[in-house]
Amino acid sequence: MSKKIRNMKTRHLKYLIVLSLFFAFGCSNTKYLPEGDFLYTGSSVKVKDSILKKNERKALEKEAEDLLVPKPNKQILGLRPKLLIYNWAGQPKKAKGIRYWLRTKVGEAPVLFSKVDLDYNASILRNFTENKGYFKTRVSADSTAKNKRASAEYTIIPKRQYKIKSIQFPTDSSDLGKSIARTSRRTLLKEGNPYDLDIIKAERERIDARLKEKGYYYFNPDYILAQVDTTKGDHEVTIKLKIKDETPDKATIPYKINKIVVYPNFSILKDSVTYKNEDIVQYKDFTIIDSAHTFKPRVFDRSLYFKKGDFYNRKNHNLTLNRFVNLGTFNFVKNEFKVSDSIKNTLDAYYYLTLLPKKFIRVEVLGKTNSASYTGTEVNVNWNNRNVFRGAELLTVSVFGGADFQLSGENKGHNIFKLGTETSLTWPRFITPFKMEGSSEFVPRTKATVRYEYQNRTQLYALNSFKTSFGYIWKDNIRKEHQLNVVDITYVSPNNVTAEYEEDILADPSLGKVIEKQLIFGTTYSYTFTNTMLKRKKNTFYFNGEVDLAGNITGLATGANIKQGDTIKIFDVPFSQYVKVKADFRHYLKLGKESELASRIIVGAGFAYGNSTTLPTTKQFVVGGTNSIRAFRARSLGPGSYQAPITSNSYLPDQSADLKLEFNTEYRAKIYGLMKGALFVDAGNIWLLNADLDKPGAEISKDIMKQIAVGAGAGLRFDFTFLILRTDLAFPLRKPYLPEGQRWVMDAIDFGSSAWRKENLILNIAIGYPF
The missing domain is CATH 3.10.20.310 (membrane protein fhac)
Known part of the structure; x- marks a missing residue:
C-alpha cells in the first residue's frame, strides 16, 4: 500500500470520527425527550411582499423573529452544549453536589415543541406588522418535524403599508394646548413617513418631556390621545393629537x-x-x-x-x-x-x-507579573476624610509600597523596590481668582496633590521623586471630561548609584540620562471623550488627548538656549523645556451580543528646545509590555531598529524615545460563564527625534514603516465583576532590530521547540483590559 493511499485512508477515518461524534451529540440531545414530544429547534419568518426592498424585508423578518417565544436551546457550531450537559448529568438524587450543579446551573433543560403556541405567535406577528402600518395583514403558521426535532415556520402576507397624510396638534386655547402646539416643530411624526405605533408612543414621550421643562409636573404621556383615521386618502392616515377629557386638573397647570x-x-x-x-x-x-x-x-x-x-x-x-x-x-x-x-x-x-461615613480606610493589595519576567506585589493604604472643612472636601492620605522580583531572564537579581506617600485635597468647586461655576450635572473639582516616591533598583541605582500639582477636573457631560493642571512640578534626584552602573554608563552614555537630576514644571491638559457606556450602539469610541508644556514661560523669560551654552539652572538643576502631545483613539465594534472587535491607535511626540536637548527620561515614550505590544518585554523595544545590548552586569536597560506610534486590535468573545477569550495583533515602535551615535538606527527617518514591530497572540479574561483578571500569551511576527529582509519571522514560528518558546513566547498577567 502506497504512502499516498494510507494518508487518504487516515483522512477519511478522521472525517468519519468527526461525523460520528456530531451524530452522537445530536442523538444524546433527543434521547431523553418525553414520549411523543419533539425538541424545538427554532422558528423562521418569511415576509411575502413584492413592494418592499430586499433589505427592508430582511430587516422586518429579523425584527419579527425576535418576538417569537419560546427561544430554542442555544447553539454553538451546530451543537447544543448546555442541553448536552443537562442530559449527561441525569436526574440528581439530591439538591446539591456536582450532578445537581451541572444540571441546574451549567446545563439547560430541553425546549419542547409542545410549549410552542403557533396561534399565539401568529397573533404577535399580526399585531407587530399592523403596528408598523401594514393593516389587515395575514399570518399563517406551520411546523416541520423530523428525527424527534421540530421547527416552526411563519408566513406574513402584508397589505400595502399606510403612510402619514397629516398631523394635527391641539388647537384649543388652553395654556396646556398652546404649550403642546408649540412643540410641533420638533415632532417625530412626519408627513409621508410610514405609520408606526412605536413612533406615536415616542412622540407622546417627547411632548411630555417638553412639558416637564415648562412646569407641568403632574402631566403624563397617557394624557395625550392620538386619533388615527384611515378613511381619508389612499392607504394614508391622518393623526390628530388631543388632550384626553379625563385629564386631571392638576396635570393641566404649570407649577412654580x-x-x-x-x-x-x-x-x-x-x-x-x-x-x-x-x-x-x-x-x-x-x-x-x-x-x-x-x-x-x-x-x-x-x-x-x-x-x-x-x-x-x-x-x-x-x-x-x-x-x-x-x-x-x-x-x-x-x-x-x-x-x-x-x-x-x-x-x-x-x-x-x-x-456616607466621614472617615474610612481603603487597603489595596495587588499581585502582578509583567512581560519583563518581573513578579511582585504592591500595597496601597488610603485614609480618607470626607467633608474635612465642612465644604464637602475630600482629604486623602496614601502610603504605598511594592517589590518586583525577576526570577529568570536578563534582569535576574536586579529587583525593584518602591515606597512612597501621597496627600491630596479635593474641593467640589473651582478655586480661582475669578468666579467660575460648572453648569453640568457633574460637580467641578479643584485638586491639590503632593507626592514622594523612593525607587530602588538593586545593584544599580535609586531615585527620589517629588511631585506636586494643582489643577481642575470638570465634565461637560457624561461623555466629555477635562483635566487642567495649572501647576505641575516634578523633581527627580538619584541616590546610591553603584560602581557597576557607572561602568555601564561609560559603555552606553544614554544610561546616564536615567540618573540625571530632573526639574520639570509647567502646565498639563487632557481631554477625554467616550461613549462606550452606550451598550446598545454598534460603534463606540474613546479618545484621550494630552498636552504637556514644561518650562516654556521661564525659558522665554530667561532666554535659555542650550545650543549656545546658555543653560539656566534653578536650585543648581537645569529645568526642562519641551512640548509634548499624545493622542489615544479607540474604536469598539460590536459584532454580537457577547463579542466585539476593539482597536486602538496611539500617536505621541515630544519636542525639547530652549533649555533642553532631549525630553526628560520620565517623560519619554516607551513600548512593549502588558498594555502595549505584548509580544515584546516591557520597555525593551526600540528605538527604531536599535536593539539594546545586555550590559556587562547582565540586565536589559529600559528604552525610551521622543516619538511613538502604536496600533492594537483585539477580537473579544465570551467562551463560557465568566471566561472570555481574545485574539490580538499589536504593532508599533518608538523613535528618537535626533540621531544618537550610541544608538544607530534609533532616529526617525523615511524608513519608519520598515521599523514597525508586530506581535500576535491569544488570551483569556476572567470577569469577576469587581475585577477582570487577564492572561495573554504573545509572540513576535516582526522584529525591527533584525537585518532588513529578515525582520518577518513568521516562518520561524515553532511551538514545538523549547528554544523558540523560551526566546519568543511572552506571558502577560494583568488586571483589566489592555484598552
Whole structure:
C-alpha cells in the first residue's frame, strides 16, 4: 500500500470520527425527550411582499423573529452544549453536589415543541406588522418535524403599508394646548413617513418631556390621545393629537417652586424628621435643617438648580439630584415635591440626604507579573476624610509600597523596590481668582496633590521623586471630561548609584540620562471623550488627548538656549523645556451580543528646545509590555531598529524615545460563564527625534514603516465583576532590530521547540483590559 493511499485512508477515518461524534451529540440531545414530544429547534419568518426592498424585508423578518417565544436551546457550531450537559448529568438524587450543579446551573433543560403556541405567535406577528402600518395583514403558521426535532415556520402576507397624510396638534386655547402646539416643530411624526405605533408612543414621550421643562409636573404621556383615521386618502392616515377629557386638573397647570428645604443629616431608618427651631438655618431662598451643622450653606447653594419662583423644570430637577450624588459625601439622596399649602399652583421641594461615613480606610493589595519576567506585589493604604472643612472636601492620605522580583531572564537579581506617600485635597468647586461655576450635572473639582516616591533598583541605582500639582477636573457631560493642571512640578534626584552602573554608563552614555537630576514644571491638559457606556450602539469610541508644556514661560523669560551654552539652572538643576502631545483613539465594534472587535491607535511626540536637548527620561515614550505590544518585554523595544545590548552586569536597560506610534486590535468573545477569550495583533515602535551615535538606527527617518514591530497572540479574561483578571500569551511576527529582509519571522514560528518558546513566547498577567 502506497504512502499516498494510507494518508487518504487516515483522512477519511478522521472525517468519519468527526461525523460520528456530531451524530452522537445530536442523538444524546433527543434521547431523553418525553414520549411523543419533539425538541424545538427554532422558528423562521418569511415576509411575502413584492413592494418592499430586499433589505427592508430582511430587516422586518429579523425584527419579527425576535418576538417569537419560546427561544430554542442555544447553539454553538451546530451543537447544543448546555442541553448536552443537562442530559449527561441525569436526574440528581439530591439538591446539591456536582450532578445537581451541572444540571441546574451549567446545563439547560430541553425546549419542547409542545410549549410552542403557533396561534399565539401568529397573533404577535399580526399585531407587530399592523403596528408598523401594514393593516389587515395575514399570518399563517406551520411546523416541520423530523428525527424527534421540530421547527416552526411563519408566513406574513402584508397589505400595502399606510403612510402619514397629516398631523394635527391641539388647537384649543388652553395654556396646556398652546404649550403642546408649540412643540410641533420638533415632532417625530412626519408627513409621508410610514405609520408606526412605536413612533406615536415616542412622540407622546417627547411632548411630555417638553412639558416637564415648562412646569407641568403632574402631566403624563397617557394624557395625550392620538386619533388615527384611515378613511381619508389612499392607504394614508391622518393623526390628530388631543388632550384626553379625563385629564386631571392638576396635570393641566404649570407649577412654580415655593419653599426649598434640605435635610443633610437624614436617616433612612426613620419614618419622619424631627427638629428644633434652633436647627433651622435660612440661607438665601432655601432652608437647611441640620442640628449638627454638618455643611456650610454654600455647598447646597452650588448644588441646587431651583430658585424660589422658578417654574418646575425636569432638567434642573435631575441636575440637582446628580449634583448631590456627585459631591461624594451622600450615600442616599431622596427628593420630594408637594403642592404648597400657602401659595396656589406652587410646589415645595424637599431634599433628604443621608451621609456616607466621614472617615474610612481603603487597603489595596495587588499581585502582578509583567512581560519583563518581573513578579511582585504592591500595597496601597488610603485614609480618607470626607467633608474635612465642612465644604464637602475630600482629604486623602496614601502610603504605598511594592517589590518586583525577576526570577529568570536578563534582569535576574536586579529587583525593584518602591515606597512612597501621597496627600491630596479635593474641593467640589473651582478655586480661582475669578468666579467660575460648572453648569453640568457633574460637580467641578479643584485638586491639590503632593507626592514622594523612593525607587530602588538593586545593584544599580535609586531615585527620589517629588511631585506636586494643582489643577481642575470638570465634565461637560457624561461623555466629555477635562483635566487642567495649572501647576505641575516634578523633581527627580538619584541616590546610591553603584560602581557597576557607572561602568555601564561609560559603555552606553544614554544610561546616564536615567540618573540625571530632573526639574520639570509647567502646565498639563487632557481631554477625554467616550461613549462606550452606550451598550446598545454598534460603534463606540474613546479618545484621550494630552498636552504637556514644561518650562516654556521661564525659558522665554530667561532666554535659555542650550545650543549656545546658555543653560539656566534653578536650585543648581537645569529645568526642562519641551512640548509634548499624545493622542489615544479607540474604536469598539460590536459584532454580537457577547463579542466585539476593539482597536486602538496611539500617536505621541515630544519636542525639547530652549533649555533642553532631549525630553526628560520620565517623560519619554516607551513600548512593549502588558498594555502595549505584548509580544515584546516591557520597555525593551526600540528605538527604531536599535536593539539594546545586555550590559556587562547582565540586565536589559529600559528604552525610551521622543516619538511613538502604536496600533492594537483585539477580537473579544465570551467562551463560557465568566471566561472570555481574545485574539490580538499589536504593532508599533518608538523613535528618537535626533540621531544618537550610541544608538544607530534609533532616529526617525523615511524608513519608519520598515521599523514597525508586530506581535500576535491569544488570551483569556476572567470577569469577576469587581475585577477582570487577564492572561495573554504573545509572540513576535516582526522584529525591527533584525537585518532588513529578515525582520518577518513568521516562518520561524515553532511551538514545538523549547528554544523558540523560551526566546519568543511572552506571558502577560494583568488586571483589566489592555484598552
